[in-house]
């Protein structure tokens with residue numbers, strides 16, 4: 253059977269971790285690459301044995317042999333590339349954030365609906381064994397009705413320093429857009445994707461402005477950085493649930509890498525991810541009891557697993573494993589944080 257042909261656009265860091273997924277898929281294979289940096293593209297082609305390389309992504313969109321476009325460019329280029337690919341009849345896997353504004357995601361949804369092709373956001377945290385195991389428990393009713401969540405993704409001196417992340421013209425935003433999308437997408441997914449109705453938040457740049465500010469990943473924080481390093485928010489949902497969210501690249505905090513955690517509190521139980529503990533009470537015996545999920549099925553690395561599952565969804569005729577509608581709600585919350593910072597007030601999302 254003919255395999256689906258995949259073309260990657262933007263052959264930088266994240267594209268590299270998608271490749272084992274395309275290699276592992278029984279339905280798809282890497283066929284081509286495109287990048288604005290010709291030197292990087294040539295080196296990538298040589299490293300991966302790919303000689304179909306082009307500076308012009310339109311060449312890939314026009315090629316009937318290409319089935320899937322895998323968008324791995326900085327975030328501000330996701331929407332125009334995805335829309336052009338969908339209009340050309342390609343299926344699109346797009347790195348997070350799907351796009352840095354709700355309006356762009358709405359335009360992508362319109363292009364998807366017109367084309368009838370699949371559009372998936374690469375939210376790889378959904379594809380780890382611990383995430384899948386906890387999601388299955390929650391869906392089986394372990395927590396009952398979730399009415400409150402606390403989640404964060406905090407780092408100490410660990411900001412990406414490349415222009416694609418710290419200049420708004422390329423990234424569309426800072427820590428919210430880079431890592432806020434990860435923890436927020438996962439939290440909403442565990443909560444059953446309720447619709448957000450209001451956001452009160454702050455977003456600011458504090459430590460990056462200090463003389464000598466540094467990142468363990470990239471040395472000095474460039475002076476030109478014009479995006480936020482920190483955000484915190486309180487979110488209300490249409491089902492009455494609430495969420496407290498914290499995100500930072502540079503906080504004075506006790507862990508050097510990612511401190512990414514989520515507590516969910518429901519009518520029948522609470523949980524802590526990724527420790528994957530579930531907390532419950534027996535009101536007849538007045539006992540508390542905890543259990544830890546032990547069995548997490550063997551998976552490929554999450555970035556690879558998401559590619560495998562996207563190819564499978566294309567073969568199955570859908571649905572998209574991470575629908576754009578869910579990414580739209582994530583971005584409406586992050587956009588609400590920015591607007592709340594500007595106005596100093598809670599922003600209604602349901603008016």
Ligand SMILES: NC(=O)c1ccc[n+]([C@@H]2O[C@H](COP(=O)([O-])OP(=O)(O)OC[C@H]3O[C@@H](n4cnc5c(N)ncnc54)[C@H](O)[C@@H]3O)[C@@H](O)[C@H]2O)c1
Nearest residue numbers: 262263264265266287288289324325326327329347348416
């Ligand atoms: N899922 C994750 O864990 C994760 C991690 C890192 C990055 N990302 C996402 O992946 C995307 C890329 O990040 P990265 O770390 O790979 O960045 P990167 O800087 O390593 O690579 C980006 C590549 O895109 C190329 N590029 C820039 N503009 C382009 C354009 N208009 N057309 C074609 N190519 C273009 C650059 O030359 C570079 O080779 C971002 O959207 C980021 O949010 C996701």
